[in-house]
Amino acid sequence: MAKGRDAHQARVNELNLFGKDLARRSGRKCELCESQGVALKIFEVPPVPKSPDFDHCIFICDVCHEQIQSPKQRDSDHWRCLAQTVWSDIDAVKALSIALLNTFTTDWAQDTREILFAEPNISEWADTMQEELR
Numbered sequence: 357m358a359k360g361r362d363a364h365q366a367r368v369n370e371l372n373l374f375g376k377d378l379a380r381r382s383g384r385k386c387e388l389c390e391s392q393g394v395a396l397k398i399f400e401v402p403p404v405p406k407s408p409d410f411d412h413c414i415f416i417c418d419v420c421h422e423q424i425q426s427p428k429q430r431d432s433d434h435w436r437c438l439a440q441t442v443w444s445d446i447d448a449v450k451a452l453s454i455a456l457l458n459t460f461t462t463d464w465a466q467d468t469r470e471i472l473f474a475e476p477n478i479s480e481w482a483d484t485m486q487e488e489l490r
């Protein structure tokens with residue numbers, strides 16, 4: 357038990373080392389919904405690598421975080437931000453956004469999918485995490 361907790365804490369400590377760079381990259385805005393002036397958390401975009409990897413980390417707000425974890429609570433209006441973030445220059449943001457977009461069947465989601473372009477490695481990444489998001 358203690359061992360698991362230590363391992364978890366060690367990972368949190370390692371992830372926190374990315375905090376400064378993530379704050380800079382994000383401009384202290386949620387990298388999904390662009391909320392400002394809110395607490396931001398490091399989220400590891402699945403599949404979560406064995407050891408923390410900066411390229412899998414994004415900086416997001418509590419609302420995005422909770423709704424990613426709980427598919428049933430997802431509010432489609434909140435996620436209209438995906439229409440922008442599927443074009444992100446940040447691979448982890450783009451891949452997660454595409455995978456999330458695919459969980460919506462609303463008009464805006466369909467319109468976005470129609471014009472969407474993603475590099476093959478990003479599409480593959482999105483496919484890999486798709487099941488985890490449903």
Ligand SMILES: [Zn+2]
Nearest residue numbers: 386389417420
């Ligand atoms: Zn957010």
